[in-house]
Amino acid sequence: MPYLHAMDLPETFAQSFEPGLLAEIEAKAVNLSVKEGDTVLDIGQTIRVVPLLVSGTLKISRLDDTGKELLLYYVNANESCAMTFTCCMQQYPSEIKATAETDAEYIAVPISLMDQWISKYPTWKSFVMRTIRNRFNELLKAIDQLAFQKLDERLARYLKEKSKATGSALINLSHEEIAAEMASSREVISRLLKKLENDKKLLLYRHQLKIIGDL
DNA sequence: ACATTAAGTGATT
């Protein structure tokens, strides 16, 4: 369960918001913190607050038709959730679920203030617009990756990024895990990996693989 | 040695 602690507005918010707005945040918002794995907002719940994330990461997901969790995006420190601003501003129940990916702190602003703040504070308005625009751009990127890149190209990119991230040519993931992250199926990934192995780009082992050539 | 789980494969849509 979230617990209260002292208001502590981070620099980045303090810089981008005007004094009047900051004062109102201090007065009307509360500072909450959650532990890794906590559910911040569940599907079907009504949105009551807009979170301004101070630290940590929130994972925003929805459930697909079979009840599996589908990742939508992450909210990082100094950001807020675009979905909150759009679908949830008019008291609709949430279509999404927010869980704490890591321990996180956020400032909870009651949504009842949103309308007035948008017209009263230009900096708030631009903050809202910016977070929506950023998310929208991300969606566009995701869409053209899906539309214009073939799966084998996506896989190659994915593997390169993984090895870059870990600083190693060895990647400790099963085909199944890779498939899940790429929203594909295990068999398809296995076949593509096999092809890359035949082309001397990879070595395949159980639960790990090694990059030995240029992808 | 046996059960379990990951990976490989052909056929079907």
Next chain:
DNA sequence: AATCACTTAATGT
């Protein structure tokens, strides 16, 4: 490219 049904190989107990 996904899914199914099945085989084969690796790994844990």
